[in-house]
Amino acid sequence: xxxxxxxxxLKDYTRxxxxxxxxxxxxxxxxxxxxxxxxxxxxxxxxxxxxxxxGPCQQQARELLKDIGMNxxxxxxxxxxxxxxxxxxxxxxxxxxxxxxPALGLxxxxxxxxxxxxxxxxxxxxxxxxxxxxMFTVCPSGxxxxxxxxMRQIKAADYTDLHNLISIRKKDIQYVLDHLSTxxxxxxxxxxxxxxxxxxxxxxxxxxxxxxxxxxxxDRIKAAILLDASMHLYIENEEKNNTVPLLVLRQxxxxxxxxxx
Numbered sequence: 109x110x111x112x113x114x115x116x117x118l119k120d121y122t123r124x125x126x127x128x129x130x131x132x133x134x135x136x137x138x139x140x141x142x143x144x145x146x147x148x149x150x151x152x153x154x155x156x157x158x159x160x161x162x163g164p165c166q167q168q169a170r171e172l173l174k175d176i177g178m179n180x181x182x183x184x185x186x187x188x189x190x191x192x193x194x195x196x197x198x199x200x201x202x203x204x205x206x207x208x209x210p211a212l213g214l215x216x217x218x219x220x221x222x223x224x225x226x227x228x229x230x231x232x233x234x235x236x237x238x239x240x241x242x243m244f245t246v247c248p249s250g251x252x253x254x255x256x257x258x259m260r261q262i263k264a265a266d267y268t269d270l271h272n273l274i275s276i277r278k279k280d281i282q283y284v285l286d287h288l289s290t291x292x293x294x295x296x297x298x299x300x301x302x303x304x305x306x307x308x309x310x311x312x313x314x315x316x317x318x319x320x321x322x323x324x325x326x327d328r329i330k331a332a333i334l335l336d337a338s339m340h341l342y343i344e345n346e347e348k349n350n351t352v353p354l355l356v357l358r359q360x361x362x363x364x365x366x367x368x369x
Contacts, residue, residue: 110149111188111227112142112195115248120283126276127240127256136280137237137247138287139217141227142195142301143203149191158186161217165244165252169215172244189224195297204306205288207281207329208235209315212273212338213243213255219312232302236284241273270314270341277318278325281309285328306330314338323352333357 121133149155162169174180206226210216216235217223223233239245245253262269285307292302308331311319316337323332333355 109147109189109228110144110154111190111224112144112149113190113192114140114142114195115192116140116287117247117249118283118287120279123279128258129256130240134276134280134283135237135239135245135247135253136283137216137239137245138284139235141190141223141233141235143227143230143232144191145201145230149189149193154191154193156188156190156192158183158188158220161188161190161220162215162246164248164250165246168252169244169246176243188220189228190220200300202300202303203230203232204303204308206231206233207284207307207309207319208233209277209281209309209311209318210235210238210242211313211315213241213259214312215242215244215246234284234288236277236281238273238277238280241276264340267341270338273314274318274321274341277315278321281318281322282326285326304328308332310335311337317341320350320354323354324350331355 116138118136118138119133120136123134124131126134159166159170170180170183173183208216208219208223210218216237219235223235226233237245239253240256241259243255247253262273288302289304291298292300292304307328309319309322309329310333311317312335316334317339319329319332319334320337320342322329329352331353334357336358337356339358
């Protein structure tokens with residue numbers, strides 16, 4: 109089975125100067141992945157190479173990935189089951205939605221093989237950028253957003269700054285959820301495809317901390333998976349009233365995880 113992808117640039121004009129380089133509203137880039145349940149895609153003709161996910165800025169992305177030590181010979185051989193062709197559906201069935209929030213500094217679509225697997229299981233997966241926080245963000249227009257200079261100064265113990273990043277991400281994701289609701293009711297191409305009563309969230313590292321916060325603040329989120337979430341930013345009594353089901357996966361045991369489970 110193949111997977112469709114649609115990339116959109118959203119702008120929240122109610123928020124300005126989130127980062128010093130940002131102007132004219134908060135930019136939020138999302139990728140929406142739809143399962144090709146009807147077999148429309150021809151894998152050989154449609155599938156993208158991994159680096160094509162960063163189009164139309166593959167070269168800038170390639171240079172940055174090489175600078176951080178990625179083996180580009182291997183990266184260049186990777187393929188996907190993704191197609192940027194327009195999503196098509198005859199059945200107009202609804203799909204449960206998973207929001208995906210990446211780790212600190214990572215691009216939203218670097219988890220593509222996990223995303224593919226989820227989409228092939230019948231989920232719509234929406235990955236949400238962290239513009240100016242991530243090492244880079246590619247806009248569909250061709251704009252290449254580099255990481256903010258301020259991000260390079262943040263340390264693991266800078267709790268105030270890290271909580272501010274979580275706050276920014278939460279507002280981004282809530283804006284995206286509002287956008288999906290609008291698409292669901294007004295966009296003729298995707299009308300009714302998002303099951304807004306079945307929304308989950310997956311977050312890695314600081315994205316996991318963001319996901320945990322959202323389960324306690326936004327009742328649209330029905331379940332969460334926390335991938336090695338930044339639990340050091342919390343104290344135990346902050347999480348006692350969380351009633352949303354959580355799956356917590358960590359590299360090693362941690363007292364907060366024992367409490368949450």
